[in-house]
Amino acid sequence: MIRETFPNPGPLHRRESSSAPPIDLYKLLAIVRRQWRIAALSVGVCLLLGILYLLFATAKYTASTDILIDQDSSRILYQGSALERTVEDEARILSQVEVLVSDKVGLAVVDKLALDKDPKFMSAPMGPLQMMRSMLRAVTSLFSSPGPASEENLQRRAALQNLQRNLSVERLNRSYVLNVRFTWSDPVLAAKVAKGVAEAYLADQLNAKFEATRLAGGWAQERMKDLQREALKSDLAVQKFRADHGLIAASGKLVSEQQLSELNSQLILARTETAAAEAKYQRLQSIIDGGQPDAIVAGTLDSAIVNDLRAKYLEASRLAAEIAEKTGPDHVQVKRLRNSMDEYRKLIFDELGRIAKSYSSEYQVAKSREDALRSIVTDATGISADANETLVQLRELEREAEAYRDLYQKFLQRYQESVQQESFPVTEARIISEAAVPQETSGPKKSLVLALSIFLGLALGTGLGTLQEYRDRFFRTGEQVAEETGMPFLGLVPLVPEGKAVTSYAVDHPLSHFAETLRSAKISADLSLGREKPKVIGVTSVLPGEGKSTVAINFARLLASQKARTLIIDADLRNPTLTRAVAPNAAAGLAEIVIDKIPLADLLLFEERTRLAMLPAVLRRDVPLTSELLASREMAELLEEAKASFDYVILDLPPLAPVVDVRAVTPHVDGFTCVVEWGQTPRAVVQMKLEADPALAKKCLGIILNKANMDKMKLYGTEGMSYGDPRYSAYFREAAPAEAPGQGLKAAKLAAPA
Numbered sequence: 001m002i003r004e005t006f007p008n009p010g011p012l013h014r015r016e017s018s019s020a021p022p023i024d025l026y027k028l029l030a031i032v033r034r035q036w037r038i039a040a041l042s043v044g045v046c047l048l049l050g051i052l053y054l055l056f057a058t059a060k061y062t063a064s065t066d067i068l069i070d071q072d073s074s075r076i077l078y079q080g081s082a083l084e085r086t087v088e089d090e091a092r093i094l095s096q097v098e099v100l101v102s103d104k105v106g107l108a109v110v111d112k113l114a115l116d117k118d119p120k121f122m123s124a125p126m127g128p129l130q131m132m133r134s135m136l137r138a139v140t141s142l143f144s145s146p147g148p149a150s151e152e153n154l155q156r157r158a159a160l161q162n163l164q165r166n167l168s169v170e171r172l173n174r175s176y177v178l179n180v181r182f183t184w185s186d187p188v189l190a191a192k193v194a195k196g197v198a199e200a201y202l203a204d205q206l207n208a209k210f211e212a213t214r215l216a217g218g219w220a221q222e223r224m225k226d227l228q229r230e231a232l233k234s235d236l237a238v239q240k241f242r243a244d245h246g247l248i249a250a251s252g253k254l255v256s257e258q259q260l261s262e263l264n265s266q267l268i269l270a271r272t273e274t275a276a277a278e279a280k281y282q283r284l285q286s287i288i289d290g291g292q293p294d295a296i297v298a299g300t301l302d303s304a305i306v307n308d309l310r311a312k313y314l315e316a317s318r319l320a321a322e323i324a325e326k327t328g329p330d331h332v333q334v335k336r337l338r339n340s341m342d343e344y345r346k347l348i349f350d351e352l353g354r355i356a357k358s359y360s361s362e363y364q365v366a367k368s369r370e371d372a373l374r375s376i377v378t379d380a381t382g383i384s385a386d387a388n389e390t391l392v393q394l395r396e397l398e399r400e401a402e403a404y405r406d407l408y409q410k411f412l413q414r415y416q417e418s419v420q421q422e423s424f425p426v427t428e429a430r431i432i433s434e435a436a437v438p439q440e441t442s443g444p445k446k447s448l449v450l451a452l453s454i455f456l457g458l459a460l461g462t463g464l465g466t467l468q469e470y471r472d473r474f475f476r477t478g479e480q481v482a483e484e485t486g487m488p489f490l491g492l493v494p495l496v497p498e499g500k501a502v503t504s505y506a507v508d509h510p511l512s513h514f515a516e517t518l519r520s521a522k523i524s525a526d527l528s529l530g531r532e533k534p535k536v537i538g539v540t541s542v543l544p545g546e547g548k549s550t551v552a553i554n555f556a557r558l559l560a561s562q563k564a565r566t567l568i569i570d571a572d573l574r575n576p577t578l579t580r581a582v583a584p585n586a587a588a589g590l591a592e593i594v595i596d597k598i599p600l601a602d603l604l605l606f607e608e609r610t611r612l613a614m615l616p617a618v619l620r621r622d623v624p625l626t627s628e629l630l631a632s633r634e635m636a637e638l639l640e641e642a643k644a645s646f647d648y649v650i651l652d653l654p655p656l657a658p659v660v661d662v663r664a665v666t667p668h669v670d671g672f673t674c675v676v677e678w679g680q681t682p683r684a685v686v687q688m689k690l691e692a693d694p695a696l697a698k699k700c701l702g703i704i705l706n707k708a709n710m711d712k713m714k715l716y717g718t719e720g721m722s723y724g725d726p727r728y729s730a731y732f733r734e735a736a737p738a739e740a741p742g743q744g745l746k747a748a749k750l751a752a753p754a
Contacts, residue, residue, distance in 0.1 A: 031469055034715040038468065039461030043454055050453030054446055061187035062442035063194040066433035067201065069096055069176045093171055093178070096429070100169045100180060100201050106160045108200040113192055116152075116159040121189070163193065177432065187438045194435035205429055220415040227408040234401035241394055263377045270370040277363035284356045288349060306351045313344035474679045475686070477716050481676075481703050484683045485690055488702035490524055490673065491517030493551060495707045503581055506554040507561050507610065517704060518551070518558045521673055524701045525648075529670050534643035537701070538571075538669040540653040540662050542686050546677040547706040549578040552652040555673075559648050560612035567604075567613040567646040571665065572654045573626040576617035586616035594634040600641055613646065626654075631664035639668050656689045656696075663693055671701040678708040 032039075069092075099105065115121045166183045180197055184190040320337035327334070475481055478489030494513045496502050506515040529535045539552035549572070556568035569590060570578040579586055583605055592598045593615070605614045629635065642649045651669060654661045662672075676686055690697045 030716055031465065034712075035461070035465030035468060038464050039458060042461030042464060043457030046453045046457030046460065047450065050449050054444060054449055057444045058185045059441045060183050060185060060443035061190045061438040061440075062181050062183045063187070063191040063435045063438050064179055064181040064433075065194050065198045065431060065435040066172070067100075067178045067180060067198055068430055068432045069093060069178065070428045070430065089176075093176065097169045097171065097178060099204070100178065100197065101164060101167060103160060105197060105200045105204055106163050106167075107156060108204065109163060109193060109196040110156055110159045112200065113196055115163065115193075116155040118159075118189075120186070121162060121184075122155070122159060167193075167197065180435075183442060191435045191437045198431050198435065202429060202431070220411055224408065224411045224415055227404060227411055231401065231404035231408050234397065234404050238394065238397045238401050241397055260377070260381060263373065267370070267373040267377050270366065270373050274363070274366040274370045277359065277366045281356065281359035281363045284352060284359055288352050288356060303351060303355055306348055306355070309344050309348045309351065313341055313348065316341045316344065472679075473682050473684065475676055475681065475683055475703075475705055476679060476713075478705070480683070481705065484687055485703065487674070487690070487697070487700055488524065490702035490704045491520045492678070492708040492710075492713070493517050493547070493675075493704055493706045494710050495678075502550050503553045504557055506558045510558075510561070513710070514554065515558060518555045521555060521702065521704065522559060525671055525673075528701055534647050534649065536639055536643065536649045536651065536668065536670045538651040538653045538662065538665065538672045539675060540672060541655045541675040541677075541681075542689050543657050543677070543681055544575070544655050546655070546675050546681060548655070548675040549581065549652050551673075551675045551704060551706060552650055553578055553582060556614075556648070556650045557607070557610055557612055559650075560607070560610035564648055565611075565613075565646040566648045566650065567615065567642050568650040568652065569615040569642070570617035571630060571651045571661070573617050573619075573629065573661070574654060574659065576619065578652045579616040579618070583614060583616045586618060589616035589618045590638075591618065591629065593638055594629055594632060597634075600638060627659065627661045627664035630661050631667075635665065636668050656693070657685065662696060666693070666695050666699065669699065671699050672696055673701050674703045675706050676703055678705040679712075680707075 110116055163182075168181045168183075170179055171177070172179050180194055182190050182194040182197065184193065316337045320334050320341065323331055323337070324334045475484070478491070481487060481489040492513065496505050496514070501508060505512070506518050509515060525535055525537055529537075539548050539555065541548040549570075552568060556566050560566040568578070570576050571590060572578070573591060576589075579589065586605065588598065588603050593600055593603060600615070603615060605616065606612065607614075639649060651665070653665065653672075656662055666672075674686075674690075686703075690700070
């Protein structure tokens with residue numbers, strides 16, 4: 001398909017959208033069709049480079065060893081949260097990784113294996129990234145002032161850099177195992193270096209343990225001496241305080257406290273004895289006061305006399321009772337027995353009086369002893385209260401002395417442990433997989449290199465293709481014309497093949513794409529300007545050389561071939577390309593009519609077959625200001641005269657960019673057709689020129705893309721438009737008819753053509 005007609009959206013504007021447009025897959029596919037050669041070339045070049053790299057690259061061998069970092073036994077009973085333990089373990093393992101790749105371990109391996117004296121190891125080729133880093137270091141060293149260094153140290157550092165560039169250490173999953181890998185062109189050396197790194201790491205751990213233990217032991221020894229002095233000082237302070245305040249202790253207690261305890265015990269015993277003596281005395285006194293010997297119970301008194309008299313009294317009483325029962329109470333024997341009983345009673349109470357005096361004496365002695373003990377306890381309690389106030393300070397001194405003794409004992413124990421550890425240091429890491437000599441190469445990996453080459457080729461091709469699309473700031477499709485300028489798109493004019501008559505191609509090939517686009521321009525003019533009235537249509541371009549004159553003459557001849565009275569005027573007075581192409585022998589033209597007042601009919605040229613009339617233009621030295629000539633009243637009168645005799649007056653105008661002639665003639669023109677060269681004229685230039693002249697933009701009937709390469713246009717098809725669709729071929733014929741019309745122009749009188 002060769003044309004697209006988009007409605008005029010009104011005043012010239014650049015379309016904007018508040019939101020990003022959706023991705024157009026058809027446009028992306030069109031871009032891929034246009035740029036696939038660049039992408040394919042990039043992939044091919046990168047793939048070739050990858051193959052060359054594989055052919056000439058040195059084979060690499062990787063030896064590996066595994067080191068297990070044992071969990072610290074002191075952390076088994078750690079009470080922190082699981083998250084804290086995980087974070088600390090992660091940091092601990094990562095720290096060991098850094099130790100393995102550190103300079104200290106690396107230099108130990110270099111010295112042990114004498115790598116700095118191995119010419120093969122020192123002259124190893126560097127990769128691209130390594131070369132870039134080396135060059136960067138060399139550049140930065142130019143601006144720094146390195147200190148003096150011996151040749152030996154420089155060699156060791158260079159060997160260390162080679163080792164570290166080819167050494168990698170990583171943690172295996174989430175375990176405590178570190179995998180150490182070294183890659184080199186010599187498999188034996190690779191295994192030696194990997195094993196040397198592991199052994200150097202273990203030796204470094206042992207040395208670090210030994211050094212830490214030694215430093216801790218030394219510090220503990222100094223601290224232990226300080227604690228010993230403090231403990232002795234605190235003990236002396238306790239003893240001095242005791243002596244100053246009379247706080248004598250025995251069996252762990254103060255003597256005053258022991259005495260007070262014993263006195264309290266004696267006081268309690270004395271109280272018990274006093275109570276017992278008082279009870280005995282009171283009981284005996286109650287018997288005496290009662291005067292009843294029967295109240296005396298055997299065993300209650302310790303007196304044998306009282307007990308014997310009481311027994312005799314009871315025996316006499318029994319006999320008296322028996323005799324009285326037999327002989328009567330007045331019997332002599334009864335009376336004698338009763339007299340004996342009275343005698344016994346008197347003797348009993350006399351003895352009880354003596355015993356009562358003895359009990360009273362014992363009670364008084366016990367009470368006196370109790371009172372004496374109570375007085376002693378009261379005095380001792382006062383002394384103890386005074387001692388307790390001082391005892392608080394003593395106990396504080398004793399606690400301080402005890403704390404120093406405990407701390408001293410702990411440090412002594414720690415010091416003995418550190419001495420033992422210093423003699424037998426144990427590391428928390430061990431090798432669980434020895435480094436073996438690799439039998440297979442580890443690099444370069446062919447599949448990875450080829451895949452990377454293809455990926456880089458695609459990335460490079462995509463970048464170049466994107467750059468190519470971005471740099472393509474020219475008009476290629478009618479959709480671009482409508483979006484960028486807001487003007488209707490009248491169609492595409494294909495590039496005319498070599499050997500064909502360019503100025504009459506539309507008439508010679510009436511069913512061609514060329515002619516169809518010009519018919520589209522005619523319909524646009526008829527619809528916009530009206531079918532019945534004569535129309536003045538200007539054909540212009542933005543830049544010179546875009547083919548506006550070719551389009552103008554073909555448009556005019558096509559109109560004339562359709563029996564429309566048509567006049568074409570070469571109004572490009574500074575560069576009359578149209579006149580040179582179709583009427584090179586013309587001696588006078590537009591300037592002579594306007595300046596010299598020559599009648600129009602005298603200067604018109606007519607084509608025999610189409611009856612197309614033409615007013616040529618001839619260069620004149622005396623017309624420097626062509627814009628004033630085109631804007632003059634005489635030019636307006638000329639156009640009015642032409643409109644009276646012709647249906648279409650076509651003006652071949654100068655381009656917009658170099659001169660202002662088009663702006664000058666705009667008031668006299670009914671509509672403009674702008675010709676833009678396909679793939680050559682920048683969009684921004686067209687947009688700028690049309691925005692700079694609103695009056696011209698308002699009258700613009702549309703834009704024609706000229707010199708379009710139809711083969712390349714197939715690559716710009718979108719969802720709604722497919723250029724070069726084979727289904728359209730039945731509607732177009734590029735072959736010329738058997739009988740071609742004449743192309744000569746000759747002078748003739750102005751007359752209405754048939």
